[in-house]
Amino acid sequence: MxxxxxxxxxxxxxxxxxxxxxxxxxxxxxxxxxxxxxxxxxxxxxxxxxxxxxxxxxxxxxxxxxxxxxxxxxxxxxxxxxxxxxxxxxxxxxxxxxxxxxxxxxxxxxxxxxxxxxxxxxxxxxLPLLGLMNGMKKPMCYLCETKPATTIDNTVGEWGDKFVAGYDRSGKPTSDFMLASDLDGKSLLEDAN
Incomplete structure (x- = not known):
C-alpha cells in the first residue's frame, strides 16, 4: 500500500x-x-x-x-x-x-x-516483504489446480504452465476459438489468405 x-x-x-x-x-x-x-x-x-x-x-x-x-x-x-x-x-x-x-x-x-x-x-x-515472491507461488498454483478455467486468459495461468503438473491451456485461449470459428464460411485456419 x-x-x-x-x-x-x-x-x-x-x-x-x-x-x-x-x-x-x-x-x-x-x-x-x-x-x-x-x-x-x-x-x-x-x-x-x-x-x-x-x-x-x-x-x-x-x-x-x-x-x-x-x-x-x-x-x-x-x-x-x-x-x-x-x-x-x-x-x-x-x-x-x-x-x-x-x-x-x-x-x-x-x-x-x-x-x-x-x-x-x-x-x-x-514492513518486511517476508518472502512475498515465494509466497505468491502457492496461491497461484492453487488457483490453477482448483479453478483452472479462471486462469486460462491471464497471468495466473503462467504459474500453472510452469509449476502445476497436468495443467494445460492449449486449445483454450480466445485466439484458438476465434481462429477455429467458421462464421465466415470457413475457419481462419482453413483460409490460406
Missing part, C-alpha cells in the same frame, strides 16, 4: 484521488486468494472474487459508502493484473495498481524513478 502512496504522490494527475478508497482497496486487494473458500467462488477469477468480497464487506460495514466509491474499490481488484487497462482508469485505481506492481517488481521497473531504491528499502525495513 505504501508504495502506491509514494508513487501517486509524484504523479500530479493522481493527487486528487480519494485517499480512503486508495487505502482500503490496497489493504484488501488479495482477498481473492483466500484458500478457505469463504470468499472464493468456484467459477470466478481471483481478482473478481476479491473485488466482490471487498464490495460486500463495505456494503455491510460502511452502508453509506456510495455506488461510485464502491466501484472505485472494486476496479483495482479486478484490473490490477492487466496493466494495459488499469493505468488508464481513475486515479484511485491507478494508485492502487502502482503500489501492487511495485510490491512485486520493486523500484527498478517503476517508470520515471517514481520509487527509488532508498524509498523502497525504507518501507521494506519497517
Amino acid at each position: 505504501l508504495f502506491g502512496f509514494i508513487i501517486a504522490s509524484k504523479i500530479s494527475t493522481l493527487s486528487d484521488r480519494d485517499l480512503e478508497v486508495h487505502a482500503l482497496a490496497a489493504l484488501m486487494h488479495d482477498l481473492g486468494w483466500d484458500p478457505t473458500g469463504e470468499l472464493v467462488s468456484k467459477d470466478k477469477r481471483f481478482e473478481v472474487d476479491g473485488a466482490n468480497a471487498a464490495r460486500d464487506f463495505l456494503r455491510k460495514e460502511a452502508a453509506d459508502y456510495g455506488k461510485r466509491r464502491l466501484q472505485l474499490v472494486w476496479d483495482p481488484f479486478a484490473l490490477h493484473t492487466t496493466g494495459t487497462i488499469v493505468f488508464h482508469k481513475e486515479p484511485e485505481v491507478q494508485a492502487v495498481a502502482h503500489g501492487i506492481w511495485a510490491d512485486i517488481q520493486g523500484p527498478a521497473r517503476v517508470a520515471g524513478n517514481l520509487l527509488t531504491w532508498d524509498g523502497y528499502n525504507a518501507v521494506v525495513a519497517e
